[in-house]
Amino acid sequence: MREVTVTVPAKINLSLRVGAARPDGYHRLVTVYQAIGMYDEVRARAAPAGSFSVTVDGDERIAVSEVPTDDTNLALRAARLLAQRLDLAAGVQLEVTKGIPVAGGMAGGSADAAGALVACNALWGTQVSRPELSALAAELGSDVPFLLVGGTAVGTGRGEVVTPAMVRGEYWWVVLESTQGLSTPEVYREFDRLTTSGDLVTPDVPDAVMAALRSGIVERLGAALSNDLQPAALRLRPELAKVLECGVQSSAHGAIVSGSGPSCLFLTEDRAHAMRVARALTASGFGPVSFAAGPVPGAKVVGGDG
């Protein structure tokens, strides 16, 4: 192939239970991930062996200039890792078009890494199996393995061990983006400052969330949403408390900070309800707002030439 295009969704956490930091610095956690219909696109073009490059583009509401294009870029690291592990004399020119907020708590960088793994695997015809890709994904970041599969899934370990979950129905989310991102490590550090060792629990699978997902009853899921990183995100961005309150007052079934933030999520009944809540948030001066439904599949090839 000369060119392959892959789309990858954003992730949200319906529940995020965080425990103690491990010796390697990562926190033990149990999370329920859902992939929602907000996408980054990763295009991979053939390049001479040893030549790896990336460009990043996206619509104006997204701070694309904050995404590095040097060797620290996660999509580029993913491509290099795949070539290295296969001992492959390959190269690639990656083109990332962002639809997922940067540093928004929705795993935009991880999505690009998952997209690059799938795109390069197809471009180079390497036929690495999904379990093997998943192992490489885990080396790149805690959320990357989930973005290969998508849907709704329980994440354990540091988030990289993914087990698909039983879900009925479709869930409509209003997403309030922030023009200024939050650093995930900084939010975890704030979590550590706010949490004394006596408060720390061994995180477990949240029964209320799993039961709500099996029932397909949106109000039940709304009431069960939880995020242990939310107090830390609110300490760093106190203004988000008003945003969450506004969403609930304007009839959302649940309101929560997405992952490490600062994006906020509002659960609604359907598209029409999502539009009403989005309008109410905008009318109160909050924005930019968009909406997306989940669950949707993970990284997938949508185009290419043979």
Ligand code: C5P
């Ligand atoms: O895994 P990833 O590279 O996406 O994680 C980014 C940062 O988030 C880590 O460097 C760490 O500071 C924090 N983190 C954590 N515990 C986790 C996942 C992430 O402390 N389970």
